Amino acid sequence: ETGVTQTPRHLVMGMTNKKSLKCEQHLGHNAMYWYKQSAKKPLELMFVYSLEERVENNSVPSRFSPECPNSSHLFLHLHTLQPEDSALYLCASSQGTPAYGYTFGSGTRLTVV
Amino acid sequence: AQSVTQLGSHVSVSEGALVLLRCNYSSSVPPYLFWYVQYPNQGLQLLLKYTSAATLVKGINGFEAEFKKSETSFHLTKPSAHMSDAAEYFCAVSEPQAAGNKLTFGGGTRVLVKP
Numbered sequence: 001e002t003g004v005t006q007t008p009r010h011l012v013m014g015m016t017n018k019k020s021l022k023c024e025q026h027l028g029h030n031a032m033y034w035y036k037q038s039a040k041k042p043l044e045l046m047f048v049y050s051l052e053e054r055v056e057n058n059s060v061p062s063r064f065s066p067e068c069p070n071s072s073h074l075f076l077h078l079h080t081l082q083p084e085d086s087a088l089y090l091c092a093s094s095q096g097t098p099a100y101g102y103t104f105g106s107g108t109r110l111t112v113v
Numbered sequence: 114a115q116s117v118t119q120l121g122s123h124v125s126v127s128e129g130a131l132v133l134l135r136c137n138y139s140s141s142v143p144p145y146l147f148w149y150v151q152y153p154n155q156g157l158q159l160l161l162k163y164t165s166a167a168t169l170v171k172g173i174n175g176f177e178a179e180f181k182k183s184e185t186s187f188h189l190t191k192p193s194a195h196m197s198d199a200a201e202y203f204c205a206v207s208e209p210q211a212a213g214n215k216l217t218f219g220g221g222t223r224v225l226v227k228p
Contacts, residue, residue, distance in 0.1 A: 004156070031214055043203070043218045056215065090156055096214045098145050098207040099164040104156030 003027045006091050006105035014113055015081060021108045023074040023091030029103070031096040032074040034066060037088040037107070049074060050096055081112045115140045115206050117219035125225045132176075132191040134222050136204030139185065145207040146187040147216065148178055152200045160202075163187060174198070199226045 004025045013019050023032065034046040048056035049068040063085075065077040074091055088109050092102040120135040138144060145164050149157040161172025168180045174197075178189045187204060204219040 006156075042220045045215070048215060050214075088154075092156075094214050098214055099162070100214065101145075101147050101159050101162055101205075101207075102157070102216060104149075104158070106156045107154070109154065 004091060004093055004103050004105035006089075006108050008108060009106065010109045010111075012111045012113060013078070013081065015083075017081075018077070018079040020078065021076040021089055021091075021110075023076075023093075023105055025072055025093040025103070025105075027093060027103060029093035029095050030071055031094045032068060032071075033092045033094075033102065034074065034076055035090040035092065037090055038086075043090075046076075078110075081110075083112050086110055086112045115144065115208050115217050117204050117206050117217055119202075119204050119219035119222050121222055122220060123223045123225065125227060126194045127227050128196055129193050132189075132194045132198060132224065134189040134202050134204075134224070136178075136187045136189065136219060137185055138187065138204070138206045140206060146178075146180060147205040147207070148172065148176070148187075148189050149203045149205065149218075150174075150200050151203065151221075157203060160189070194224075194226050196226050196228065199224055 007022045031050045036044040046060045047066045063080050067075040088107045090107045091105040094102045116139045118137045147162045148160040151157045161170045163180045171177045176191045201221045201223045203221045205216045208215045
């Protein structure tokens with residue numbers, strides 16, 4: 001068990017659907033992250049939350065909407081997605097200090113049909 | 114902005130042979146450096162990290178990496194490859210000044226181990 005739990009593990013959704021990805025950590029970390037991992041592409045940082053405030057949004061389309069209601073939970077709300085949004089979405093958390101590194105969840109494999 | 118370059122997107126090694134994965138970084142300040150491993154359909158798992166202590170860092174599963182400031186490198190090695198080492202490996206550098214402890218990742222190197 002990595003300490004960061006992502007649900008669901010797999011998700012298939014149509015382009016007109018609305019769904020949410022959930023990430024939960026009980027490590028006492030104060031920073032949380034969403035990454036997108038597509039085939040044959042580098043890891044793409046999407047959002048960074050530090051102390052429950054969004055500190056970075058890497059030009060992510062508005063069809064992706066993050067939410068961080070508390071330091072233990074992070075959501076990624078999805079709507080009107082495109083097939084090219086199909087990817088592995090990874091959540092991570094950290095203590096917010098540079099030397100610590102990240103703890104990753106197992107990811108949600110998203111397929112948009 | 115910092116960057117990380119991993120030379121070779123794919124590496125093939127024979128079981129029992131040396132594993133060498135190359136990582137070079139750019140940074141204007143002393144960096145923290147990390148290696149992560151990712152098995153199929155899983156998240157990334159920390160292998161080891163350099164945080165300005167010893168330049169030779171030992172990690173899990175018999176891996177180690179050496180920080181060479183003059184070469185801006187942090188190459189990962191394992192003396193003898195095992196079939197279970199087949200995975201994708203990512204090098205990453207931290208940005209101490211960025212809010213939220215931002216890590217910048219390299220493009221990854223996929224390791225294939227041949228029997």
